[in-house]
Each structure stands twice: as structure tokens, then as C-alpha cells.
Amino acid sequence: xxxxxxxxxxxxxxxxxxxxxxxxxxxxxxxxxxxxxxxxxxxxxxxxxxxxxxxxxxxxxxxxxxxxxxxxxxxxxxxxxxxxxxxxxxxxxxxxxxxxxxxxxxxxxxxxxxxxxxxxxxxxxxxxxxxxxxxxxxxxxxxxxxxxxxxxxxxxxxxxxxxxxxxxxxxxxxxxxxxxxxxxxxxxxxxxxxxxxxxxxxxxxxxxxxxxxxxxxxxxx
Amino acid sequence: xxxxxxxxxxxxxxxxxxxxxxxxxxxxxxxxxxxxxxxxxxxxxxxxxxxxxxxxxxxxxxxxxxxxxxxxxxxxxxxxxxxxxxxxxxxxxxxxxxxxxxxxxxxxxxxxxxxxxxxxxxxxxxxxxxxxxxxxx
Numbered sequence: 001x002x003x004x005x006x007x008x009x010x011x012x013x014x015x016x017x018x019x020x021x022x023x024x025x026x027x028x029x030x031x032x033x034x035x036x037x038x039x040x041x042x043x044x045x046x047x048x049x050x051x052x053x054x055x056x057x058x059x060x061x062x063x064x065x066x067x068x069x070x071x072x073x074x075x076x077x078x079x080x081x082x083x084x085x086x087x088x089x090x091x092x093x094x095x096x097x098x099x100x101x102x103x104x105x106x107x108x109x110x111x112x113x114x115x116x117x118x119x120x121x122x123x124x125x126x127x128x129x130x131x132x133x134x135x136x137x138x139x140x141x142x143x144x145x146x147x148x149x150x151x152x153x154x155x156x157x158x159x160x161x162x163x164x165x166x167x168x169x170x171x172x173x174x175x176x177x178x179x180x181x182x183x184x185x186x187x188x189x190x191x192x193x194x195x196x197x198x199x200x201x202x203x204x205x206x207x208x209x210x211x212x213x214x215x216x217x218x219x220x221x
Numbered sequence: 222x223x224x225x226x227x228x229x230x231x232x233x234x235x236x237x238x239x240x241x242x243x244x245x246x247x248x249x250x251x252x253x254x255x256x257x258x259x260x261x262x263x264x265x266x267x268x269x270x271x272x273x274x275x276x277x278x279x280x281x282x283x284x285x286x287x288x289x290x291x292x293x294x295x296x297x298x299x300x301x302x303x304x305x306x307x308x309x310x311x312x313x314x315x316x317x318x319x320x321x322x323x324x325x326x327x328x329x330x331x332x333x334x335x336x337x338x339x340x341x342x343x344x345x346x347x348x349x350x351x352x353x354x355x356x357x358x
Contacts, residue, residue: 087242087243087248087257088242088259088321121330125283127330129329129330130253130329188283201312202225202226202227202229204228205228
């Protein structure tokens with residue numbers, strides 16, 4: 001089960017345009033809180049004091065939000081639905097949150113990770129291919145796992161693990177198709193380095209049609 | 222093996238502009254490790270091939286490599302000592318236009334250290350600054 005992280009959040013009055021950029025400069029993270037049956041709330045999460053925790057945020061993490069300051073602070077449980085990251089600088093751009101109750105049933109996408117070293121890789125030099133990296137599950141918010149681990153150590157060359165091989169508690173229902181392959185060990189590649197070929201010019205689409213038309217025009221000269 | 226399209230609609234193209242930021246192809250989709258470009262520019266087919274060879278030689282053909290870019294764009298050049306005019310030069314080579322943040326290569330089935338070293342060696346062949354990335358942020 002994912003642990004709950006306490007974070008302070010401030011209501012955000014101005015949204016769009018340069019405002020989110022200004023907030024990021026001040027050390028805040030723009031966020032939005034979706035709440036079933038209630039209007040959506042624009043927030044800014046406070047980074048200070050929990051810099052490490054904020055940088056380690058991940059999807060499906062449950063947050064204990066303290067919205068507003070002082071005595072009027074409202075406490076709300078929320079789950080992270082999406083994190084937008086700056087692909088070059090690596091900072092957090094925006095977080096989508098969804099208000100939840102711990103006993104509420106949710107669908108979530110959970111990453112699959114491998115445990116151990118496959119026999120086919122260590123002994124026979126095969127390649128472990130991670131075909132499916134995430135599965136969709138349905139369960140109570142409190143039971144959403146951080147990741148799903150699969151033991152790949154018994155896999156030999158040609159063997160594979162399917163979604164149906166994933167073992168989860170009974171309360172967690174897997175929605176992904178059970179026949180899909182998650183891990184497979186393929187044989188080592190024996191291909192040789194390709195020999196440099198003479199670079200030929202590519203065929204131009206429609207060039208043939210033009211050439212056929214030309215001879216008809218030439219005899220007129 | 223020089224990469225180039227099999228069929229094209231036009232033999233020569235204009236230079237065009239380089240996108241300011243990659244909106245597609247900026248996340249790891251296939252492998253565990255990747256090489257991400259930090260500046261926009263052109264990468265020629267020979268450079269792509271040189272990077273591929275450097276990476277595959279280091280990992281000794283273990284693992285699986287994905288090339289996420291393809292040189293679709295022809296670059297023309299006028300022969301030396303030619304007077305200006307008389308039309309555009311002939312296509313000389315092919316380039317892939319890349320935007321900052323784009324993933325160029327992805328690797329799987331090797332250890333972190335092997336992948337990091339392979340990508341470092343591959344990055345020496347790059348005309349643009351780039352960095353090694355992994356799936357875990």
C-alpha cells in the first residue's frame with residue numbers, strides 16, 4: 001500500500017497565462033483537485049520543508065492535503081492522477097489530484113517491475129524483454145500498490161510471464177487482459193554487423209508518370 | 222547501413238525550422254535507458270549509424286536497442302568552385318530534425334553501468350549535447 005504524504009496546499013485564485021510560471025518561481029507547484037460532485041479547485045502545493053518528498057512524488061500516491069492556512073485549514077485525502085514534468089530541466093510543472101475516501105473503489109495504473117535475474121539471461125545469455133510495463137487495477141484507494149513485482153528468475157529462453165501470472169491480494173482486481181505478455185526471454189542475437197551498402201537514391205513518388213509524359217512533348221520542338 | 226527513405230515525394234526540400242521543444246518522442250517508450258538530446262538540430266544518417274555502432278559494440282550485442290529517429294530530410298549541396306545560380310544543388314546526405322528533449326536511442330537488457338557507458342560513448346559521436354536518462358525520475 002502506498003504511504004500517505006502530508007503536504008500543504010494553498011487555494012489558487014489566478015490561473016492560466018503567466019501565473020503558473022510565477023508560482024513555480026516562488027517554489028510552489030500548480031495543482032488541480034478534482035472532486036466528485038463539487039467544483040474543481042485550483043491549488044498550489046508548498047514545496048518547502050519536504051523537498052525530498054516532493055521530488056519523489058509518483059502517480060497513485062495518496063496525499064494528505066492541508067488546504068489553506070491557520071485555523072481554517074481543510075484536510076482532504078487525494079490521489080495523484082497525473083504529474084507533468086519538464087522533460088529537459090526535470091522539475092515538476094503541474095499535478096492533477098483527485099479527492100478520495102480510503103474505502104472508495106478506484107481504477108489505477110500501476111507499474112510492473114522485475115525481481116531477480118532470469119536463468120535464461122545469466123546462464124544462456126538471453127535478453128529479458130519487458131513487454132508490458134503497466135497494468136490497470138481496480139481496488140480500494142488504500143490498497144493500491146506502489147508497484148507490482150514479478151519474479152523473473154525461473155524464466156529460461158523462450159519462456160514468458162503473462163498478466164495472469166501476477167499475484168495480488170483478492171480485493172485487488174486486474175482489469176488488463178490476462179493473456180498479455182509482461183516479460184519474455186528472447187535468445188541472444190547472432191546477427192552480424194551489417195555490411196555498408198552503396199547508398200542508392202530513393203525513388204521519387206510520381207516521377208515515373210512525369211517521365212512518361214515528357215516524350216510526347218519533345219517531338220513538337 | 223546508411224538510413225534513408227525508400228520513396229520520397231520530393232527530391233529536395235527547404236531547410237525549415239527547428240522546433241523549440243519536443244512535444245512527441247520525449248519519453249522512454251520501449252527500453253529502460255535512453256539518450257536524450259538537449260538542443261535542437263540536424264543529425265545525419267552517418268552520425269546515427271556511428272552512434273548505433275558505438276553502442277552495440279560496447280554492449281557486445283547484448284540487450285536490445287531502439288533507434289527513435291529517422292533521417293527523412295535530404296540536404297543538398299552545390300559542388301565546389303561552382304558559380305552561384307543555376308538552381309539548387311544535388312541531394313548530398315540525409316538528416317533527422319530533432320527538437321530539444323527528444324529521445325534518440327533506447328536500450329534494454331543491460332545493466333545500468335553498461336548502458337550509461339554505452340550511451341556516453343555514443344554521445345561522443347553526436348553533433349549536439351545530450352544526456353543519459355533512465356525510466357526512474
